[in-house]
Amino acid sequence: MTWDLFNIIGTIAFALSGVVVAMEEEYDLMGVYILGFVTAFGGGAIRNLLIGVPVSALWDQGNLFVIAFIVMTVAFLLPSLWLDRWKRWGVLFDAIGLASFAIQGAIYATEMGHPLSAAIAAAALTGTGGGMVRDILADRKPMFLRKDIYIAWAMLAGLVIGLGWIQTMPGYILLLVAIVTLRMLSVTFQWQLPYRKLQH
Template sequence: MSITFNEILDFIGTLAFAISGIRLASAKHFDLFGAYIVGLTTAIGGGTLRDMMLGVPIFWMQDPFYLICTALALLWVMIFGKYLIHQNNTWFIFDTIGLAMFTVTGIEKTLSSAGHYPFWAAIIMGTITGAAGGVFRDVFINEVPLIFRKEIYALACVIGGAAYHISILAGFGPVVAGIACGVVVIAMRVLAVRYRLHLPILKGEDDYKKQEED
């Protein structure tokens, strides 16, 4: 049985996101079941929301692959937990990989759906697929979702989606476009964290009071 490019991306993204969720759950001292739920929600949350919005059967309810993949991620963290926990950048690496892979799969599933959606809608669906699972994860572990902080997160998905569209317009196939999208998402996240790049932050009441006092 041949394996498609999308299936490879799906596997990598699911495993990476599940590990990122379980890694953060371990830092909060969740038990095994709780960590598994956080990892599973991280892996399937964005895709579930996407499928509901597209009006198609929810992907993980038709294939136990995602449940099994999350179990493998939990086993991985249990075996290599000491190493993963002591490496501060491991969560970032797995989260960034998952974000990139799921952005690509979200775009391609939207474009191949029966709704014949325009490309801007596909970029939105790709962003939701990539970023929404992280929102659910952060809510579960009682953290402010990363997408709402000043870090460039969802914007990386949007720019990656634009790179996908440009690649298609340039005459490249979906595989090359998907690779371009994934590379751009990863590069954006790495550069944003490395150089502390972020969007302007809206000022609140306390900020205006402080300005008046100064």
Template sequence: MSDAFALMNVIGLLAFAIVGSLKGAEADLDLFGVAVLGVLTALGGGIVRDTLVGRVPLALRATTDVLVVLLGVALALVLIRRFGDLREHPLVVLPDAVGLAAFAATGASVGYEAGLTPFGIVVLATLTAVGGGSLCDLLLTRVPVVLREDFYATPAVVGGVVFWIAVSIAIPVGTATLGCAGAALVLRLLALRRGWRLPTV
């Protein structure tokens, strides 16, 4: 379980640090602002996750997480200098999808470890996946993506359900964690490719 969690955590941190930094650059923030958005997007969901299960956030207990995030911010700055406008570029879309899937998996595994109900596992998977990005959007004074793009949070929900089904039929937690990430990633990429949307009211 710890190996799968560590892998998904590093992937999510790196991916969301890149995404948050690129959002900051798109909003014409200065270097500090770009770094703040990168750090917040990467660490925000995990801090919410850990707070809900009553433990000191991992980001405040392990310097490795912060170093990975700063590496992601630095990489984003290199990408911005190299490619310029990246709003619809695969270099933004793909890391965002990967980060969403990876953090859904870490949220689900932490929920299971904390002894949460199936509903709690799914909620924690979703909040971990979308929490940092939502905080980033709020700082940029815009409606969070999760509230205006229906198939952004939905893959995280589905990933959480896949995790719960897997562990309930005695599949090892590490395998269930990877299955959660895989399901969320595939669904998110399919939604992007095919333009899926849920019906509006």
């Protein structure tokens, strides 16, 4: 139940994110679907490869594919109803998708009996993998490689869950709220990880 809830939240948030990027790049309908699907499901596919889950498990998520397809179709056909709001709230939805998928990936890894390092990696890859593939296909610099703090919040979810500090639904909800809040604060106040720029 927990796994399914976070999967649905993340799928909807990231499918919409893919649709927005596709329309910004002026892709046609097929491009919208492709970018939306890889954003929503790419992170899970990458995670499965690295923690030993058969890639074919991706195709067992039939209901999620239907949900993503409906969301993307409505978003493409009726952009005027939500696109302006997305421009204001898009970062929030992206943060919700990041937190949902990161938590879901960490739960998945821990339930398989993998160590802490795998929980952190699964959280990071599930939370950011779809967005990474989306940005590469759209010829954009991947968000998690930019200076603002992004992937670190996903790794935090993996750390907390991998250490067993949270194991209940209320705890997962609180963790999701915490990660979304931290992500939004980092955007609002432009928090950055240390970086170096080479002088040419």
